[in-house]
Amino acid sequence: MNILLEPRAIGMPLERLDGAAKLTGTAPYAFEHPVSNPLYLHPLQSAIARGRITKIDTAAAQALEGVVAVITHENAPRLASDKDKELWVLQSDEIHFRGELIGAVVAESPQIARHAADLVQVDYAEQPHEAELRADRGDLYAPEQVNPNFPTDTAEGDVEAALAAAAVTIDETYTTPMEHNNPMEPHTTIARWANGELTLYDSTQGVHSVRTTLAPLFGLDPARVHVAAPHVGGGFGSKGTPHAHNVLAALAAQMVAGRPVKLALTRQQMFALAGYRTPTIQRIRLGADRKGHLSAIAHDVVEQTSKIKEFAEQTAVASRIMYAAPNRRTTHRLRALDVPVPSWMRAPGETPGMYAGEAAMDELAIACGLDPIELRIRNEPDLDPESGKPWSGRHLVACLREGARRFGWDRRDPAPGARRRDGWLIGMGVASSTYPYYAMPGSAATIRYGSDQKYVVRIGAVDIGTGTRTALSQIAADALDCPLTAIRLEIADTSLPMATVEGGSSGISSWGSTIVAAARAFRSQHGADPGEGSEIGASMPENPDAERFAIHSFGAQFAEIHIHAGTGEIRVPRMLGVFSVGRIINPRTARSQLIGGMTMGLSMALHEESVLDPRFGHVVNHDFAGYHIAANADVLDIEAVWLDEFDPNSNPMGSRGIGEIGIVGTAAAIANAAYNATGRRVRDLPLTPDKFLT
């Protein structure tokens, strides 16, 4: 049974423990790890989207003073496993997408490496490629499952009959563009190969997952692969798995054995090599009676993957649990293209799926003449519609009502285009948020009582900016019933016990549960007054309670929008998120995460679009000048609050994870506000000014 901790340190708004180091710039990130006598690597990328390399002439590069090695498919060390084709780097002359790694220069300085990279001459035999996602193609296919392991399709009842019989129907298509994670710290790694062992200082969301992925690729015992990630400059999913550049750096290190090889992808290279969110084309059909009671929900998704590796974003999964409708169906269809490999980007699935689903709910509210909050309340399911299990605290309605009160929802005029001030059209919108509870089995932790009378808590977790160091220390203090100052937490290195990846908002749930298990075992074994050197280890325990309930977080997001009638300029002066996410471990860092998610959602709504030129297969706007992410002046007032609660079934902390829910629903709230302001329904993100003119 899940025994809850008594919160003492948990719930305190502590400053983040690594704050001062980050504020002075002295917290070391991967590339900054001090190494002696390093070499610098500059990657070579394919200039075609599909075909073969017929000739690669490295003579001029080799001849440049300071160049130590030029690596291509012709001389690269052989890899041991081609299971993951994204990581099958420099093993053949084939090209699968534009920007794919085809070699590297390793040199004494980054300037020389980059210069030499320009001197490499590559001839190609080009083949026709396809890089454009369209829904009207016959070669779409159904993947076996969608990320991480959901059924591809679901069906319950008779959707077509229910739609035909419904008094009110919505049938619309919504699209979201290709988007790139763009953490501020580029993907960087330092690789060193010495004495048959590989060491990486890597910017990653999981040191152990880098080890377990790379070891078989290089035919190494995992114990011979060491990975450290002391500080990570954001990831948002793009550092959740090792990418091709990790392999490239390790191959280079193997060739120059003994010397560390430093690689930092350029911002431009990140647009081809570090994952992205697939574009989506989503058809949503809703059927309801005149009072807004849903009889049918259909959510059919078309999205892309790469030909070399499948990633199937779970875009329609949230529609399976959101609202009570007896007839429901969801489908995912993919098109495999000659494009870079898509991957996780903050709340994969929920983010694009809830944009479409919640915009459709807004359309239904208007069609029924209902307030959009009332429509959602009328369709609140008593049990999880998908599993039939009871909810472990579904408080969506409470979030909507609390948000409406705080935001001044009663001041909203439901008539679209009704409010105008000084040439600006003013509107308000709302949308629901949701994110499932994940805890991943497999983590372990040790606790040792040291000579300095501190408890040394060791777990190979990472802090990618979420506040892991601070929150896990708070959990450890409560689990050991000791002051926070008596905890010394060690994370971010494979020399520490196994920890699962930071992803799916599962970090604190997984690692925290593991630390609590270790602490309880420690006290049980060594008592309240342990001797010096007392030590114990434990793994993440199973939580049978979690199987009996549908455990999901919920939230309500509100936005006010101003759109200039003459220019289409869009400003979002106010946003509010109210979340039901279980117990909050640290209110200060939690608020930052939720606001940060909403800020990324604002950015998605208004700015972000990777423009892939199908003629060539590359992202044209591959830097921050072309791919705009929200800057300071784009963001006005954003507030995030939460219900005071705990989840008795999730884990000993009563928490559910908060890294992702903040971005879910934001874009829909803003798009719905834009409709309320203008009377114009823009269904294709991003909401740029041109779409509100003409």
Added chain:
Amino acid sequence: MDARIALRVDGVERTLTVDTRTTLLDALRDHLGEMSPKKGCDHGQCGACTVLLDGRRALTCLAFAVAYDGAAITTARGLADGGKLHPVQQAFLDHDALQCGYCTPGQICSAVGMLDELKAGHPSHVTQDLSGAAELTDDEIRERMSGNLCRCGAYVNIVAAIRDAAS
């Protein structure tokens, strides 16, 4: 081609030999091991490499080191007085105006430089009245800090921190 230059970094005189193609950012990071300024884009588009160069904020990724022989550079590390944070840094900590921390040293240098610019009476794009000194409004802070991107989305806390530090 190499050149020998001197830089005063956080109050310490340093001499180094650089390939003339080396940016000030790479000179600081790769040659001097001064990792406080960060490389986010290398194109002057993100602001992570911001330092105070002879007292004014500057993007070190857009500056060739050889052109700044003799310059005085203050990084976010140098703004702190040993263990004591600069008031702007302390305000960032108080308001949790950071998450991953990678843009943070640039934000700090930019904020310190920006407050000096405001004090010196420099107008910005959003300054309404160009005849008098610009006031420290939230709009002024947002505008003047928009060269420093933050993907974690700490902007509302950054604005609050700077407002707090300036008062």
